[in-house]
Amino acid sequence: MEEHTVVGIDIGTTKICTLVARIEGEHGLRIIGVGIEPSQGIKKGTVVDIASATQAVTRSIEKAERTSGYEITSALVSLAGAHVSSVNSKGVVGLGGRVITSQDIIRALEAAQAVAIPHDREVIHVIQRGFSVDGQEGVRTPVGMHGYRMEVEAHIITASAATVENLRQVVAQPGIAVSQFVLNPLASAEVVLTENERTMGAVVVDIGGGTTDMAVYIDGDVWHTMVLAVGGNHITTDIAQVLRLPISQAEEIKKEFGHALESEIANEDTFQVRTFGVDKPIPISRRELASIIEARVEEIFMLVWQEIKRSGYDGLLPAGLILTGGSASLPGMRELASRVLGMPVRIAQPENLVGLTDQLDSPAYATSVGLLQWAVLMSESGLALQQTSARSFFRKKPFEVLKTWIRQIMTP
Numbered sequence: 001m002e003e004h005t006v007v008g009i010d011i012g013t014t015k016i017c018t019l020v021a022r023i024e025g026e027h028g029l030r031i032i033g034v035g036i037e038p039s040q041g042i043k044k045g046t047v048v049d050i051a052s053a054t055q056a057v058t059r060s061i062e063k064a065e066r067t068s069g070y071e072i073t074s075a076l077v078s079l080a081g082a083h084v085s086s087v088n089s090k091g092v093v094g095l096g097g098r099v100i101t102s103q104d105i106i107r108a109l110e111a112a113q114a115v116a117i118p119h120d121r122e123v124i125h126v127i128q129r130g131f132s133v134d135g136q137e138g139v140r141t142p143v144g145m146h147g148y149r150m151e152v153e154a155h156i157i158t159a160s161a162a163t164v165e166n167l168r169q170v171v172a173q174p175g176i177a178v179s180q181f182v183l184n185p186l187a188s189a190e191v192v193l194t195e196n197e198r199t200m201g202a203v204v205v206d207i208g209g210g211t212t213d214m215a216v217y218i219d220g221d222v223w224h225t226m227v228l229a230v231g232g233n234h235i236t237t238d239i240a241q242v243l244r245l246p247i248s249q250a251e252e253i254k255k256e257f258g259h260a261l262e263s264e265i266a267n268e269d270t271f272q273v274r275t276f277g278v279d280k281p282i283p284i285s286r287r288e289l290a291s292i293i294e295a296r297v298e299e300i301f302m303l304v305w306q307e308i309k310r311s312g313y314d315g316l317l318p319a320g321l322i323l324t325g326g327s328a329s330l331p332g333m334r335e336l337a338s339r340v341l342g343m344p345v346r347i348a349q350p351e352n353l354v355g356l357t358d359q360l361d362s363p364a365y366a367t368s369v370g371l372l373q374w375a376v377l378m379s380e381s382g383l384a385l386q387q388t389s390a391r392s393f394f395r396k397k398p399f400e401v402l403k404t405w406i407r408q409i410m411t412p
Contacts, residue, residue, distance in 0.1 A: 005032075007064075007075035008187075008371025009057065009171065013042050013210030013233060014326060016056050017368040018064035020072065021355070029372055031355035033068025035060040044210035044229050045081030045184075047166040058174040067356060074177040076371045077167065079124060080184040080211045082229035083160035088129070089115045092151045100133070100142045100150060112154035122161040124181050129153040129221045155222050157183055179375075183225060184208070185215035187370030190377065192324050192348035193217060202319035205304055205337075206367060207327035209233045212300055216313050224311040228303050232327035235296045242292050243284060244276045253289065260297045260332030262290040290332075297333065301340040308341075320344030326364035 004023040010016070020033030037060040041053030061072055091112030093104055105128075113126055131139040133147040142150060159181075168178050189204045198217045206213040210231045216224040235258075240250035257271050265287040272281040304321075308314045320343040323333060328347050338345040349362055350369040360369060 005070065006372050006375035007033075007072050008078070008368060008375065009060070009075045009176070010078045010187075010365075010368040010371060011042060011053075011057065011167065011170070012039055012078070012080070012208050012367070013044060013231065014208065015039050015364075016060040017365060018057075018060045018072070018075070019360075019368050019372055020064050020068040020070055021372045023376055024354075029354065029376060031353060031357055031360065031369075031372075033064040033066075033070065034356045034359065035063030035065070035067070036359060037063065039209075041170075042210070044231075045079075045208075045227065046083065046163050047170055050166065050170060053170045054173040057170055061174050061176065072176060074179045075171070076179050076375055077171055077181055078184050078187055078367050078371060079159060079164070079167070079181040080208065080213050080227050081159070081163060082211070082227055083163045084124070084157065084183065084225070084227045085121075085159075086155060086157045086225045087115060088223075089113070089154050089156055090151055091154065092149065095147045095150055097146060097148050100145050100147060102143055104150060105143065105152070108150055108152040109154055112152055113156060115156065117156075117158055120161050121158040122164050123156060124159050124164070124183060125155070125157040125186070127155040127157070127222050129155055129223060130219070155225070157225055182371055182374050183213070183215070184211075184227070184367045185213040185225060186222065187374055188213070188324050188366040189215055189217065189322075190370040190373035191350045192322050192366050192370075195220075197319040197322065200319040201313070201317045202322055203304075203308060203317055204322050204324065206325040207231055207300065207323070208325045208367075209327075212304065212325075214304060214307065216308070216311060216317070218313060218316050223313055226307050226311075228300075228307065230300055230303065232325075234300075235293055235327065235330075238292050238296050239289065243273065243289075245273065246276075249273070254293070254330070257286055257289055258293050258330055259286070259290040260293055260330050260336045262287055262294050264332055265290045293330070294332075294336065297327075297330075297336055298340055301337050305341050317343060320346070322346055322348045324348045324363040324366040326362075328363040 007020050009018045016037045016039050018035035021029045021031045024030050037056050040056040041049030047053050089112045091108040093107045130153050131142045132151045133139050185204050185206050188206045198220045201218045203216045208231050212228040214226050236251045240247050269286040270283040273284050274281045334345045
């Protein structure tokens with residue numbers, strides 16, 4: 001791989017998307033390789049069939065290698081699933097009235113990570129939310145300040161160690177080293193959230209095939225994350241069961257005729273479909289289809305609202321909800337979400353893309369493109385992506401990666 005080339009592999013329940021991009025100038029990405037393959041062996045974000053999942057991932061990687069002309073050896077990989085959980089923690093260190101150094105930041109984050117994490121869990125992200133020095137809150141960069149006591153608030157995201165290892169094994173089979181796992185909504189947020197939304201307070205909700213992933217951003221930082229084990233595939237299954245259709249046909253009908261609001265469809269609007277047990281196509285009311293979809297989508301947004309309420313941050317989200325993921329493209333989703341949640345809602349997708357972008361201009365690829373933006377963010381923060389250093393650097397544990405990052409970006 002060339003010095004400024006990054007790779008992301010989005011492993012979802014519906015699709016596997018491998019993207020190769022070259023970093024150009026400041027913040028710029030030119031996508032030079034795309035490999036999209038139907039997902040197999042993945043259910044609700046977790047591996048259920050190692051062999052099938054490996055084959056699908058391998059085919060996706062091979063497609064990206066052919067279009068880019070590069071041999072992929074390492075990549076950032078998306079992570080989702082109900083096995084993901086998070087906890088907020090605080091870490092305190094004594095300073096003795098001296099100047100705060102980057103080493104003190106590391107000690108504080110280590111103290112925050114000292115919460116009881118079961119042995120079968122793996123730390124995926126340790127995200128600092130803010131510092132306080134001698135009781136002064138809202139400190140963003142404490143390095144260089146004097147103080148006696150420093151406290152850090154951290155958001156710690158963990159996942160099932162066995163599930164993560166299965167995903168790592170699937171990617172390793174075709175010879176790819178996992179640079180880092182990135183939680184889906186954090187990746188999506190890199191391409192769909194504006195700075196104003198991050199600061200004012202907003203929640204990113206990515207509705208994929210098997211899961212609905214969410215992340216709450218307040219004051220520019222991640223305050224809460226959650227993965228719900230329900231997604232677009234549940235809508236498809238409902239359609240298949242009620243209308244007595246094969247799953248593949250139900251998916252096609254959902255995409256072509258689906259709508260999330262029954263009230264928006266005329267009574268006389270119909271389409272033809274061949275159901276189980278009939279010899280020729282019969283007319284189906286689009287309004288009936290919409291009622292099936294609306295019931296499930298309303299349930300998804302109710303679960304999102306319950307999670308927001310449970311987090312305690314429901315009154316701190318004036319920028320509202322940013323909706324992305326494949327199911328966000330369904331007509332009526334924004335209106336229904338706004339009705340259920342009682343907040344502003346907008347549909348977001350990757351924008352201002354350069355290169356091989358024909359298939360990527362959709363909410364379904366927010367996580368895929370977000371993985372590349374995450375890599376750029378790391379690069380801008382001093383994490384070298386050169387061939388010689390990146391692979392050895394990223395083999396470290398997540399917190400070891402964080403330590404190196406902090407040393408490089410916070411040393412005066």
